[in-house]
Amino acid sequence: MAMAMHGARRAMHEYDCEFERLNEEIARRSAKKVGIQLPAGMKRLATEIAENLSKCGVEVIISGNSCYGACDIDENLAAVVDVLFHFGHSPVRTHLNVVFVELRCTIDVKPAVEEALKYLNGSRICITTTVQHVHTLNEVAELLIRSGRHPIIGKVGKKGNEVGGVHAIYDGQVMGCDLRAAMVECDEILFVGSGDFHPTAIAMNVCKRVVSADPFTRRVGVFTPENLIKKRILRVERAMSASSFGIIVSSKSGQFNMQIARNIREKAEKRGIRSFIIMIDDIREEALCNFDLDAFVITACPRLVDTLSVEKPVISVREFEIVMGERKLDELIPKPNAATHSDSELLSKE
Amino acid sequence: MAMAMHGARRAMHEYDCEFERLNEEIARRSAKKVGIQLPAGMKRLATEIAENLSKCGVEVIISGNSCYGACDIDENLAAVVDVLFHFGHSPVRTHLNVVFVELRCTIDVKPAVEEALKYLNGSRICITTTVQHVHTLNEVAELLIRSGRHPIIGKVGKKGNEVGGVHAIYDGQVMGCDLRAAMVECDEILFVGSGDFHPTAIAMNVCKRVVSADPFTRRVGVFTPENLIKKRILRVERAMSASSFGIIVSSKSGQFNMQIARNIREKAEKRGIRSFIIMIDDIREEALCNFDLDAFVITACPRLVDTLSVEKPVISVREFEIVMGERKLDELIPKPNAATHSDSELLSKE
Numbered sequence: 001m002a003m004a005m006h007g008a009r010r011a012m013h014e015y016d017c018e019f020e021r022l023n024e025e026i027a028r029r030s031a032k033k034v035g036i037q038l039p040a041g042m043k044r045l046a047t048e049i050a051e052n053l054s055k056c057g058v059e060v061i062i063s064g065n066s067c068y069g070a071c072d073i074d075e076n077l078a079a080v081v082d083v084l085f086h087f088g089h090s091p092v093r094t095h096l097n098v099v100f101v102e103l104r105c106t107i108d109v110k111p112a113v114e115e116a117l118k119y120l121n122g123s124r125i126c127i128t129t130t131v132q133h134v135h136t137l138n139e140v141a142e143l144l145i146r147s148g149r150h151p152i153i154g155k156v157g158k159k160g161n162e163v164g165g166v167h168a169i170y171d172g173q174v175m176g177c178d179l180r181a182a183m184v185e186c187d188e189i190l191f192v193g194s195g196d197f198h199p200t201a202i203a204m205n206v207c208k209r210v211v212s213a214d215p216f217t218r219r220v221g222v223f224t225p226e227n228l229i230k231k232r233i234l235r236v237e238r239a240m241s242a243s244s245f246g247i248i249v250s251s252k253s254g255q256f257n258m259q260i261a262r263n264i265r266e267k268a269e270k271r272g273i274r275s276f277i278i279m280i281d282d283i284r285e286e287a288l289c290n291f292d293l294d295a296f297v298i299t300a301c302p303r304l305v306d307t308l309s310v311e312k313p314v315i316s317v318r319e320f321e322i323v324m325g326e327r328k329l330d331e332l333i334p335k336p337n338a339a340t341h342s343d344s345e346l347l348s349k350e
Numbered sequence: 351m352a353m354a355m356h357g358a359r360r361a362m363h364e365y366d367c368e369f370e371r372l373n374e375e376i377a378r379r380s381a382k383k384v385g386i387q388l389p390a391g392m393k394r395l396a397t398e399i400a401e402n403l404s405k406c407g408v409e410v411i412i413s414g415n416s417c418y419g420a421c422d423i424d425e426n427l428a429a430v431v432d433v434l435f436h437f438g439h440s441p442v443r444t445h446l447n448v449v450f451v452e453l454r455c456t457i458d459v460k461p462a463v464e465e466a467l468k469y470l471n472g473s474r475i476c477i478t479t480t481v482q483h484v485h486t487l488n489e490v491a492e493l494l495i496r497s498g499r500h501p502i503i504g505k506v507g508k509k510g511n512e513v514g515g516v517h518a519i520y521d522g523q524v525m526g527c528d529l530r531a532a533m534v535e536c537d538e539i540l541f542v543g544s545g546d547f548h549p550t551a552i553a554m555n556v557c558k559r560v561v562s563a564d565p566f567t568r569r570v571g572v573f574t575p576e577n578l579i580k581k582r583i584l585r586v587e588r589a590m591s592a593s594s595f596g597i598i599v600s601s602k603s604g605q606f607n608m609q610i611a612r613n614i615r616e617k618a619e620k621r622g623i624r625s626f627i628i629m630i631d632d633i634r635e636e637a638l639c640n641f642d643l644d645a646f647v648i649t650a651c652p653r654l655v656d657t658l659s660v661e662k663p664v665i666s667v668r669e670f671e672i673v674m675g676e677r678k679l680d681e682l683i684p685k686p687n688a689a690t691h692s693d694s695e696l697l698s699k700e
Contacts, residue, residue, distance in 0.1 A: 035629075043640035047594070047626050059612075064598065064630035064637045076601035077629050080608070244397070248414065251426035258430070262409075276397050279385075279427050280414035281631065287414045290393035 012048045015103040025099050026056050031082035037063040037074045038087045066282050071254025090131045090169050105132040109192055109215040113140050116213035116220045117147050122187025126152045127172055129192040134170040154181035174198050176303035182206045204228040207334040233332050239313040239323050242294035244274040250300030251281045260299045267324050285310050362398045365453040375449050376406050381432035387413040387424050388437045416632050421604025440481045440519050455482040459542055459565040463490050466563035466570045467497050472537025476502045477522055479542040484520040504531035524548050526653035532556045554578040557684040583682050589663040589673050592644035594624040600650030601631045610649045617674050635660050
């Protein structure tokens with residue numbers, strides 16, 4: 001199963017920080033105060049980036065908060081600066097004073113991918129990655145062809161943007177809330193990138209074996225869907241006997257959805273289940289443990305349910321619909337190669 | 351030393367929730383949406399309070415975020431409700447749609463205090479408490495007199511409010527940022543309440559032995575200042591060799607102070623010390639560990655420096671002034687019975 005690959009120290013030269021563009025933005029906006037926001041794994045770059053930007057004579061303020069995606073803009077920081085540079089994610093919405101910097105990685109992905117080739121069993125291989133490595137996909141495809149495989153890069157196209165909401169914008173790009181690039185006819189999936197967040201999401205929602213190749217550590221991970229899906233089913237079954245629910249709403253503007261929470265509450269109350277709407281910024285274990293409730297439904301990022309390790313069952317909106325008898329439990333087992341309705345699509349439907 | 355007394359489950363009948371007043375406020379404001387916010391130790395009451403308020407036909411949303419004091423209003427929640435009931439703290443500022451509910455505790459403090467009497471060595475005893483038990487201080491004084499001691503209840507009077515900022519409003523009441531009630535001529539200090547946050551603050555800043563009596567668990571804790579102050583001095587001495595500083599600004603409106611951060615940055619840069627302003631909502635260990643810096647200065651709640659357990663030295667603004675050579679290290683050793691300039695006064699001076 002997964003190998004967690006956290007804490008790898010990143011150096012600024014490993015990424016394209018687009019300083020020229022950032023300096024232009026600063027000049028164009030006559031910005032005096034600049035905010036910078038980075039996801040946890042890249043926060044180590046913050047001080048170097050700050051020093052670089054300071055050379056323009058601006059005051060730089062670094063966000064020290066968690067940052068889980070393009071949906072997670074530090075609004076408090078954005079409110080006190082002229083421009084906020086949000087690093088590491090592709091844009092999903094337009095924000096007046098937020099500039100997205102995708103941080104394309106300059107590191108060579110070949111060694112990691114070559115190592116991963118040893119673990120791939122299938123012949124038709126879907127290649128997926130995060131925005132940092134999306135420019136390397138053709139190179140990865142070449143390596144697969146040379147090893148006798150048939151590479152496939154899943155299209156996300158313009159469709160995603162038309163639907164609106166949280167979406168990947170590059171073919172082959174996956175996000176916690178958008179796995180379209182992995183939902184293609186294939187035998188197995190190769191993920192190029194760090195961590196187990198994305199490969200776990202793919203394995204579980206697409207129901208295929210995923211091999212991950214980390215370009216930084218050159219380590220390979222293998223993710224098989226069976227156990228992950230079994231865990232999910234167990235969680236939903238446990239939630240079925242809950243007599244009280246916490247309905248968790250995120251206060252992050254890109255994940256805030258009070259209407260879904262209200263719908264859930266209505267359904268629960270109709271069935272005589274006590275339920276409470278709880279609004280949280282950073283949805284972590286400790287926050288949920290404070291409440292004496294039997295189970296929780298998360299209306300924010302659909303991937304949170306797989307990453308939180310709380311003793312009580314924590315389920316997604318779609319899983320809650322199963323608990324309410326509106327969907328069948330076997331919907332949790334994705335059908336390979338079908339246009340699966342995964343949790344990842346929930347946010348885009350709103 | 352201290353015994354941590356966390357996680358004690360609280361029942362609603364142990365507190366005066368002032369439902370009559372809350373219902374009046376709801377009616378007076380024609381509120382349809384009501385937010386409720388409680389500190390961690392009291393969050394267990396949230397669902398019961400929500401159910402009670404729901405009887406008026408309002409929608410209740412519970413804050414799941416941390417809540418460290420009256421300075422820590424959940425602004426995101428306040429923005430989406432008609433009125434936010436903030437429980438467990440006395441008001442320090444006026445907020446348009448925030449109502450403070452002090453949650454006076456109905457539990458008998460006598461058994462815990464009687465137990466604490468066995469541990470008090472001195473004769474002139476200063477009695478301190480939090481807002482939950484402040485109405486019991488005369489009763490506590492009676493018990494002390496009966497045991498042959500001379501009880502003293504420190505005045506905080508109107509002066510605090512006149513100065514403005516974060517302040518206790520009841521005689522005998524202590525807060526992390528206001529220990530005036532403990533800064534009186536006495537031999538030892540009795541603290542009536544739960545946890546070690548307040549007694550630690552008193553012991554360290556007033557430099558006296560503190561005995562705590564928890565009315566809920568009836569457990570007694572003894573807090574001696576020597577080790578606490580030694581730790582603080584060590585921390586400051588370690589910060590003296592730091593060549594880079596993170597200057598932490600809180601985005602909590604009641605703790606936000608960018609000007610102090612700028613002053614610190616200016617001083618650091620003048621001495622050739624690299625420094626970076628970092629804005630954080632919930633200042634916890636994990637947030638600081640993300641940055642590759644030698645030390646941190648906290649411009650938010652002055653008590654945070656004692657509660658964070660980070661490997662790097664984390665110091666207060668006043669301690670930073672010692673590092674910069676503007677104050678002497680021996681200022682960290684409070685002089686008993688003097689009108690000590692403690693860290694707790696910093697916020698009130700702005």
